[in-house]
Amino acid sequence: MIRVVLMLIFFIFCSTSGEIVLTHGMKMVGEPQSFRPGTLLRFLGKALRNGWVWTALPLLAGSFYSLLVLLSWAPLSVVIPATAFNYVVGTLGAKYILNEQVSRKRWMGVAMVSVGVALVLING
Amino acid sequence: MTDQRVRYKTLFMVSLMVVSANLGDLMLKRGMVQIGAVEMSRSGLWRALLSTAHNGTIWLGILFLIGFTLCYMTAVSWADYSYVMPAGAFGYAVQTLLAVVILHEAVSGRRWFGVVLIVMGVLLVGQTHPVTTNQKAVSP
Numbered sequence: 001m002i003r004v005v006l007m008l009i010f011f012i013f014c015s016t017s018g019e020i021v022l023t024h025g026m027k028m029v030g031e032p033q034s035f036r037p038g039t040l041l042r043f044l045g046k047a048l049r050n051g052w053v054w055t056a057l058p059l060l061a062g063s064f065y066s067l068l069v070l071l072s073w074a075p076l077s078v079v080i081p082a083t084a085f086n087y088v089v090g091t092l093g094a095k096y097i098l099n100e101q102v103s104r105k106r107w108m109g110v111a112m113v114s115v116g117v118a119l120v121l122i123n124g
Numbered sequence: 125m126t127d128q129r130v131r132y133k134t135l136f137m138v139s140l141m142v143v144s145a146n147l148g149d150l151m152l153k154r155g156m157v158q159i160g161a162v163e164m165s166r167s168g169l170w171r172a173l174l175s176t177a178h179n180g181t182i183w184l185g186i187l188f189l190i191g192f193t194l195c196y197m198t199a200v201s202w203a204d205y206s207y208v209m210p211a212g213a214f215g216y217a218v219q220t221l222l223a224v225v226i227l228h229e230a231v232s233g234r235r236w237f238g239v240v241l242i243v244m245g246v247l248l249v250g251q252t253h254p255v256t257t258n259q260k261a262v263s264p
Contacts, residue, residue, distance in 0.1 A: 031202040094206035101256035112245030119238025
């Protein structure tokens with residue numbers, strides 16, 4: 001049981017921190033100035049030269065593999081709420097690490113999405 | 125850049141994300157069905173690895189998933205993470221609709237309730253400002 005809980009914590013940490021780090025890196029890169037192929041290629045090149053983007057990759061890979069391990073260790077009824085809970089943890093990270101202003105309306109939306117995803121996946 | 129313009133731009137990119145992720149998953153599933161059940165032995169896993177590397181449908185799936193990642197990276201380069209992330213969950217609703225319309229699968233009432241919650245949640249998040257941090261927006 002303890003190894004499942006530790007792996008769940010590891011999965012949620014890797015998943016949310018990977019996405020937050022990737023977002024931080026992309027904010028530093030800045031948005032593409034147009035959607036022309038040349039500009040998009042330069043944008044991609046700039047993103048690939050950003051250290052934060054590269055830091056996100058092992059974290060996201062860690063979240064993918066820990067999810068696979070969790071699926072082999074624990075029943076779906078344990079793993080799926082953790083997947084849905086990621087939306088809440090991610091929003092907390094957005095508020096306190098990325099300093100995004102998360103309004104009450106956005107929190108309500110995130111909570112509804114989180115419960116909705118759990119219901120869809122449990123029945124999927 | 126106006127709030128409305130950022131909203132439309134983000135909506136466009138999230139739509140591309142949802143389409144790419146769904147098509148990617150569909151292609152991976154189709155490719156794995158073509159390969160067949162993977163044997164859980166060293167030689168079985170090695171054969172599965174070689175088969176996936178030589179399967180065009182798997183590669184098409186991987187290309188779509190790379191497309192999803194690029195769209196995600198582009199969207200969060202201007203919009204809030206807490207805006208893009210829940211909007212991406214709209215894919216689960218699309219998957220359910222595709223399962224009913226194309227695959228004629230039976231969908232339980234609980235799953236439909238989940239879809240309704242996701243759509244309402246995404247609509248609520250969509251009404252908030254897409255950018256709330258002090259970044260300098262660059263007009264396309």
